[in-house]
Amino acid sequence: MVKDECKTLLDALNKVSACYRHLVICVGGTSDSQNLREELKKTRQKAQVLASANKNKLTTILKDKTISKDDRAEFERLWVLFSTCMEILEIDMRRALDLGQEFPLNVPTKHLIQTGMIGRTSAVAARAISVQNMKYEEGNDIDTIDLNELEQDISEVGEMIFEMEMKVNVLQWTVEAKQEPGTELKSTVSAGASSLGMISVHGDGNKKLCDTNKVFAGAMFSAVLIFAIVLAVCIVKFA
Structure with missing residues (x-):
C-alpha cells in the first residue's frame, strides 16, 4: 500500500x-x-x-x-x-x-x-x-x-x-x-533482425547472380583473347 x-x-x-x-x-x-x-x-x-x-x-x-x-x-x-x-x-x-x-x-x-x-x-x-x-x-x-x-x-x-x-x-x-538494459528496444531489435534476414536471403540470390556474371565475363574475355591470338598469327603468316 x-x-x-x-x-x-x-x-x-x-x-x-x-x-x-x-x-x-x-x-x-x-x-x-x-x-x-x-x-x-x-x-x-x-x-x-x-x-x-x-x-x-x-x-x-x-x-x-x-x-x-x-x-x-x-x-x-x-x-x-x-x-x-x-x-x-x-x-x-x-x-x-x-x-x-x-x-x-x-x-x-x-x-x-x-x-x-x-x-x-x-x-x-x-x-x-x-x-x-x-x-x-x-x-x-x-x-x-x-x-x-x-x-x-x-x-x-x-x-x-x-x-x-x-x-x-x-x-x-x-x-x-x-528492467534489463535495452528491454524497451527489443521490438526494434526484432524488427531489425527480420530486416537483416530478408537482406540475407536477397544477398544469397545476389551472390549467385554475381557468380554467374563472373563466369560469363570470363568466358567472353577468353574468347576475345583467343580470337586476337589467331588474328595475330594469320597476319604474321600472310605478311
Missing part, C-alpha cells in the same frame, strides 16, 4: 515537472503573458508541494531498518527516480529565472523569441493542476515579485536536495534497474 502511494506521488511529481518544463519554454516567446507567468508560479508551487511529500515519505521508509531487502531495493529505485526529477526541476527553475530576467513582460513584442509556440498555455497547465486553482490576478504585476520568489524557491529546492543526500545514503550507481 505504501509502495503504491509512493509511486502515485512520484508519478504526479513527474507530470507536474514535465508541465513546468513545457511552460518554461514559452517564457520570452510570442505566447508569453501575465497568464503564463501565473501558470508558471502555480505549477512551480504544486511541484514543490509534491516534492516535499515525496521526500518525507521516502525518507521515512528508507530510514526504517525493518523493511525487507526486496522492498528496500524498490524504494531505493524510487528514490533515485525522485532525485533525478528534483535535479531536472531545479535546472528548469534556474532556466525560468534567467529567461524571466532577460525578458520582462513590459518589453516590446519585437524582442521576443520566435519559439513557434503560439496561443494559450492554460490547457497544458490544466493537465497537472486543476483549473479551479488557476486564479489569475489581472491587475497585479508579478514580474519582479515572482522573480524574487523564484530565487527563494530555487534555494529551497537546492536545500531539499542537499538534505535528501544527508538523510538517506543511497548510491545511485548501486541501484539496480527494474
Whole structure:
C-alpha cells in the first residue's frame, strides 16, 4: 500500500515537472503573458508541494531498518527516480529565472523569441493542476515579485536536495534497474533482425547472380583473347 502511494506521488511529481518544463519554454516567446507567468508560479508551487511529500515519505521508509531487502531495493529505485526529477526541476527553475530576467513582460513584442509556440498555455497547465486553482490576478504585476520568489524557491529546492543526500545514503550507481538494459528496444531489435534476414536471403540470390556474371565475363574475355591470338598469327603468316 505504501509502495503504491509512493509511486502515485512520484508519478504526479513527474507530470507536474514535465508541465513546468513545457511552460518554461514559452517564457520570452510570442505566447508569453501575465497568464503564463501565473501558470508558471502555480505549477512551480504544486511541484514543490509534491516534492516535499515525496521526500518525507521516502525518507521515512528508507530510514526504517525493518523493511525487507526486496522492498528496500524498490524504494531505493524510487528514490533515485525522485532525485533525478528534483535535479531536472531545479535546472528548469534556474532556466525560468534567467529567461524571466532577460525578458520582462513590459518589453516590446519585437524582442521576443520566435519559439513557434503560439496561443494559450492554460490547457497544458490544466493537465497537472486543476483549473479551479488557476486564479489569475489581472491587475497585479508579478514580474519582479515572482522573480524574487523564484530565487527563494530555487534555494529551497537546492536545500531539499542537499538534505535528501544527508538523510538517506543511497548510491545511485548501486541501484539496480527494474528492467534489463535495452528491454524497451527489443521490438526494434526484432524488427531489425527480420530486416537483416530478408537482406540475407536477397544477398544469397545476389551472390549467385554475381557468380554467374563472373563466369560469363570470363568466358567472353577468353574468347576475345583467343580470337586476337589467331588474328595475330594469320597476319604474321600472310605478311
